[in-house]
Each structure stands twice: as structure tokens, then as C-alpha cells.
Amino acid sequence: MSGSEGLGKGSPAPGPVPEGSIRLYSMRFCPYAHRARLVLLAKGITHEVININLKNKPDWFFEKNPLGLVPALELSTGEVIYESPIVCDYLDEAYPEKRLTPSDPLQKAKQRLILDFFSGVTALMFKILTAHRSNQDGSALHMELLSKLQKLEEILVKNNSSYFGGKSQSMTDYMIYPWFDLLHGKGVLSLTPYLNKWYELMLQDPAVKQTSVTPDDMRGYFKL
Numbered sequence: 001m002s003g004s005e006g007l008g009k010g011s012p013a014p015g016p017v018p019e020g021s022i023r024l025y026s027m028r029f030c031p032y033a034h035r036a037r038l039v040l041l042a043k044g045i046t047h048e049v050i051n052i053n054l055k056n057k058p059d060w061f062f063e064k065n066p067l068g069l070v071p072a073l074e075l076s077t078g079e080v081i082y083e084s085p086i087v088c089d090y091l092d093e094a095y096p097e098k099r100l101t102p103s104d105p106l107q108k109a110k111q112r113l114i115l116d117f118f119s120g121v122t123a124l125m126f127k128i129l130t131a132h133r134s135n136q137d138g139s140a141l142h143m144e145l146l147s148k149l150q151k152l153e154e155i156l157v158k159n160n161s162s163y164f165g166g167k168s169q170s171m172t173d174y175m176i177y178p179w180f181d182l183l184h185g186k187g188v189l190s191l192t193p194y195l196n197k198w199y200e201l202m203l204q205d206p207a208v209k210q211t212s213v214t215p216d217d218m219r220g221y222f223k224l
Contacts, residue, residue, distance in 0.1 A: 006051035013060040014050055017076045022047045025064060025072040027054050028213055029221045031122070031178035032084040036071040038174040039088045041207035043098050085115075085175070092171060100171035111172045114155060114164055118176055121148045125179050146191060153195040162201055169205055177202050181212050 006027055017023045024040060026033040026049050040047050052061055057068050065072040065082045072082040073090065081090050092100050102108050124145050131138035155164065164172040180189075180199050189196035202208050 006053035007058050007061075008053035008056040009058050011058045013058070016078070017048075017074050019076050020046060021076065023074040024049050025052050025061065025070050025074070027051055027070050029182075029218065030054070030070055031182050032069075033071040034178035034181065034211060035084045035175050036073065036087045036091070037211045038177065038207045039091050039100065039171070041210055042100065042169065042174060042205075043091060043095050045091065045095050088171060088175065100165075100169075100174065102165070102170070111165065111170065114152075114172050115175055117148075118152070121145070121152070122179055124148065125183060128183070142188075145188065149189065149192050149195055153192045156194045156198060163198065169202070173198075173202065174207070177208065181208075182218070184215050184218065 014023070022040075022045065024033070024036055024047055026037060028051060037049065052058070052070055054068075054070065061072075062068050064074060064080050067082065069082065071084055071087050072080055073087045074080045081087050089101075102111065124141060128138050128141045128145060130136075131141060156162075159166070161167065163169055164176065180202075189199055203212075
């Protein structure tokens with residue numbers, strides 16, 4: 001059920017989620033779903049993944065998530081949670097053995113400020129992808145992206161840390177990483193050495209290794 005094509009219209013609905021497990025409805029190339037997959041693996045949570053064909057969604061999926069979007073997390077009780085920040089926060093709270101968010105309120109607030117800033121970066125990255133697909137001149141967008149990446153890099157420099165969460169990967173790192181995977185970070189990080197080092201470190205993370213896709217597959221899906 002976790003094939004790369006995903007379940008589409010006419011596919012039968014999966015059965016109940018087994019006791020002691022949870023089910024993630026995902027899609028290989030969706031950075032929002034990638035967030036949840038990274039958190040599940042980083043925390044060592046028993047789960048199964050079912051990919052959804054977002055271009056031809058099965059009718060039953062709208063019963064799971066009325067928005068028809070991934071990620072959606074289904075529990076063994078039948079409850080379904082969606083929206084990537086909410087899904088990831090739930091996972092960190094419900095499975096506290098390996099916390100990815102800081103317990104200190106101030107540090108937690110600082111992490112949220114980083115993610116709030118990064119929301120502007122994600123919107124810009126999608127504009128760049130759209131420009132590439134339509135063969136438009138994206139040079140101005142790239143300059144704007146560089147400016148935002150430099151501000152992001154300043155956080156690492158100011159904190160003198162390898163990761164946005166400090167000395168090890170945090171929720172913030174896993175929430176940010178998928179967009180660099182989407183654009184294959186080395187190309188967009190040539191002028192931000194500290195951010196590039198962060199990207200290289202993230203590439204060595206076991207959860208990242210298990211979930212990243214090849215550049216050829218990425219270009220094929222987005223028709224770049």
C-alpha cells in the first residue's frame with residue numbers, strides 16, 4: 001500500500017489501523033508529508049505509510065481528511081489528525097520518550113519564531129519551482145531566496161550551533177529540511193556555507209536517509 005504511485009480513485013479503503021501502530025497518509029514528493037515521516041522515524045514510532053495519489057484522490061480519503069491533503073495521521077482508535085505542524089506536535093507529545101521540542105518555554109518560543117520566518121521561505125521556493133516548470137526567468141526569485149537563506153544562516157552563526165535546535169537535530173530541523181531536499185540544497189546553498197554545512201549534516205541523519213528521493217525522481221515528478 002505504500003507504493004510510489006499511491007492509492008487513487010477507485011482504490012479500496014485500507015482496513016483499521018492495527019493496535020499499537022499508527023498510519024500516515026503521505027506522498028513521496030510532498031514536503032509537508034515528509035516532515036511527518038521524518039518525525040516518525042526520528043522518534044522510532046511504529047507506523048505504516050500509505051501513499052495517496054494527490055492528482056487522483058480516492059473518494060474515501062476525504063472521509064479521513066475533508067481537505068484531501070497529506071499528511072494525515074490515523075490512530076488505531078479511528079481518530080485522524082492532519083496539517084503537518086499539528087501532526088508533528090501530536091507525535092512529539094504522544095510519544096515523549098525522545099522529545100524533539102525543547103521543554104523550556106523560551107527556547108520553544110525561539111524555535112517557533114524560526115518556523116514562522118521559514119514559512120516565507122517555503123512560499124518562495126514553490127514560486128521558484130513554478131518558474132522552472134514554465135521556463136520563466138527566476139533570477140529575481142533566486143536573489144530573494146538567497147536573502148532569506150542568509151538570514152536563516154545568521155541564526156546558526158549567532159547560536160554557534162550545528163543545528164537549529166542546538167547540538168543535535170530538533171523538531172525545527174526536521175520541519176525545515178524537506179524544502180532543501182525538494183530543491184536539492186547544494187545548488188541553492190553555495191553562498192551560505194554554514195547553512196550548507198547544516199544541510200550536509202542532515203543528509204547523514206538516518207531518518208533523512210530513509211526518506212529522501214533521488215534528484216532524477218524529483219525532477220521527473222515536478223517536470224523540471
